[in-house]
Amino acid sequence: MMDAIDQQIAEILQTNGRVSSAEVAQAVGVSVSTANDRIRRLHTVGIVTEWRGVLDPARVGAGVCIFVLIDMKYEGEEQACAALRSCPEVQELHHISGPHSYLMKLRVRDMPALQAFLKNTVKPLPAVIGTETLISLDTLKETSAVRISV
Structure with missing residues (x-):
């Protein structure tokens, strides 16, 4: 289940997959290690399914x-x-x-x-x-x- 912070992180990641954990942490008001853990969990549970570049x-x-x-x-x-x-x-x-x-x-x-x-x-x-x-x-x-x- 995603809480409000996970939702914010997911929104940030789908807008810019190259954003740093520090930038995510600052945007959602958590520590960098917490942001890293949440990003890793979102990927592990299958909410974030791919990391890729979008080509023209x-x-x-x-x-x-x-x-x-x-x-x-x-x-x-x-x-x-x-x-x-x-x-x-x-x-x-x-x-x-x-x-x-x-x-x-x-x-x-x-x-x-x-x-x-x-x-x-x-x-x-x-x-x-x-x-x-x-x-x-x-x-x-x-x-x-x-x-x-x-």
Whole structure:
């Protein structure tokens, strides 16, 4: 369970994962050793799941953002999802309600790369029975930060 101090620390960390323990301690009003212990505990219990840098997709050759609605049959679904999760182009894969089975977010360099990914990776999967592709024209907000409400 997170108390108010843990919530403040988690909010700080998701805004700036490179912040020092001293800065965290000062911001939440605890000692540096207490801040270190709490940060370590947040990671150990799985509240903080990753420490990573966030890259600008356009600067690293992945400037096109695509959402693909995927229809799958049950037979082979688990293997298809495992295959898609292993692809570096796939940023998100969600099992969804409604007329489609999954929503996949991916980033690629350009339209030929998208076409190749769909043709060579997605459509050959035996469980895949259909796709609908939506191309993002502009990304107005993109974040992995979550609202903390515990």
